[in-house]
Amino acid sequence: MLSRTQKFTAIQGDVELTAEISPCVFMYQGYGLQLTVTLPKGGNTIVARKDIPIETATEQDCQALLESVRVLPCNVCQKPAFDPSSCSTNRDGKCESCFMAELNAAFEKETKKEDAKLKRDDAKFKARGYTHRVHAWIHPASGSDYELMMWMINPTQEEITSELKKKKSVDTTDYKLIEL
Structure with a gap:
């Protein structure tokens, strides 16, 4: 059986790739084999074979999966980069x-x-007579926090709290008062 800390290496030209088994394969039953592959100067990618259960995966399966990852020269500076056609990467x-x-x-x-x-x-609100901007985060019970900007005239803490309660924020202290 493969260990959680087992590491693998493969050479692509003059670049040595390293890989380790991703922790998620041990956390979720039936997840399948997945490796986190790292370039020597930074950057990593994920490669997976969902059809190979971790319980039956071998070192040879891991090595073959790692060797499927290709490296190409960066299209900007020519340093090693992952070939997007061989692995999951958003580095293009x-x-x-x-x-x-x-x-x-x-x-x-x-x-x-x-x-x-x-x-x-x-500037627009100051010209209209507003004196402060309230930069707040609204924390609804649903958990979908969002940012809010309010311009007010000499607001008191009670007025700000009241406005945040109207927005259904469970935390009425997460704001910053900025004088215009």
């Missing part, structure tokens, strides 16, 4: 560094856009 042929740089750049761009919109909204 990019190495972890390039993927994360692209993701962080997109996040930064979106954050700046949202900050600029909030600044415009604050």
Whole structure:
């Protein structure tokens, strides 16, 4: 029987892939064989054979599954990246560094856009006589939390609490009061 800590390696060109059996296969009966495969400079992917129960899986099954993973040069910097045609990955042929740089750049761009919109909204409400913005998180009993912005005129804690209760928030303290 395979152990929870067993590791496997495979060479793809000049890249050594490492893999370990994913913990979920031991947690959920009938899950099937699944490996978490890691590149030497970061990044991992999942490969699975749901038709092979972990109870009967062999080291050879694990090795064959690992060897099915292909590596190609990153389409940005040429470092090793997972070949999306051979495994489950959302990196689209990019190495972890390039993927994360692209993701962080997109996040930064979106954050700046949202900050600029909030600044415009604050100015618009201030011009209308509002004095504060309440940045709150609503925590309904259903558990589907969401963010809320409210502009108010010299709000008291009681007024803010009342507004959050109207939104059916079970926590009326999760807010930040920002002076405009």
